[in-house]
Amino acid sequence: MEITYYGHACFVVKIGETNLLFDPFITPNELAKHIKVDEISCDYVLISHGHEDHLSDAEQILKRTNATVIANYEIATWYAAKGIKNYHPMNFGGQWSFDFGTVKLVKAEHSSVLPDGTYGGNPGGFIVKTKSGNFYYAGDTALHTDMRLIGEFEKLRFAVLPIGDNFTMGIEDAIRATDFIECGKIIGVHFDTFPYIKIDKEDAIKRFAAKGKELILLNIGETKMITI
Numbered sequence: 001m002e003i004t005y006y007g008h009a010c011f012v013v014k015i016g017e018t019n020l021l022f023d024p025f026i027t028p029n030e031l032a033k034h035i036k037v038d039e040i041s042c043d044y045v046l047i048s049h050g051h052e053d054h055l056s057d058a059e060q061i062l063k064r065t066n067a068t069v070i071a072n073y074e075i076a077t078w079y080a081a082k083g084i085k086n087y088h089p090m091n092f093g094g095q096w097s098f099d100f101g102t103v104k105l106v107k108a109e110h111s112s113v114l115p116d117g118t119y120g121g122n123p124g125g126f127i128v129k130t131k132s133g134n135f136y137y138a139g140d141t142a143l144h145t146d147m148r149l150i151g152e153f154e155k156l157r158f159a160v161l162p163i164g165d166n167f168t169m170g171i172e173d174a175i176r177a178t179d180f181i182e183c184g185k186i187i188g189v190h191f192d193t194f195p196y197i198k199i200d201k202e203d204a205i206k207r208f209a210a211k212g213k214e215l216i217l218l219n220i221g222e223t224k225m226i227t228i
Helices: 058-065 073-081 147-153 171-181 201-210
Strands: 002-005 011-015 018-022 044-046 068-072 087-090 095-097 102-107 124-130 133-137 158-162 185-189 214-216 223-225
Touching: 002 185, 044 058, 058 073, 068 073, 073 087, 147 171, 158 171, 171 185, 171 201, 201 214
Parallel strands: 018 044, 044 068, 068 087, 133 158, 158 185, 185 214
Antiparallel strands: 002 011, 002 223, 011 018, 095 102, 102 124, 124 133
16 A cells, blocks of 8 residues: 655555545645646545645546545535536445445544535545555544544554644644554644644654654655555
8 A cells, every 4th residue: 555645635545556535735735836736646536624725626636537536425516516427425424335445434623614615514534444454534633532433443554644733633632643543653744835834844753753653744746655
């Protein structure tokens, strides 16, 4: 299983020959200006919530690739109204089996509204279960105790957590989250894009390591194989 980071909270996880693209926000991101959106290949686009910094490139990518969008009911049907034919609506606690594995939509503590002001439903995260291993993408979230249920019931190969603070968890709460979800290998996202979420990356890595956890901070455009 490999992950490619495209900046902010956007990344692709490759499972076999299937590419899962999460929260595509690339074109408006000055830090990702070297990324060519039209060259990104994906079979599914998973969107955690309706804020523009998580879906600005989604419509263009969905129409070019004919990928299936997986999101909460409100977001999935919003894209259907835009002419997207391949969409799969979900809601909290529900799961569905796809050709690459199973996706479960879980709670996030945040807010959600679509760029045109349409109600974006409840923000969420995803637990993805595959033959290659399971992982959790928290979406934009505060630390919350429901994460303990993930640790109780799921065995995760890695997790993708926001760490930029101000709008989401910061470093301290993300470290606490690793205990809740019982996963010590973390891909950090949602940092450095805006002045409000600038972090000291070396310090963040050291703070995770001091608790016996591994924080992986990828460069934009970097691909990394995730091993257990």
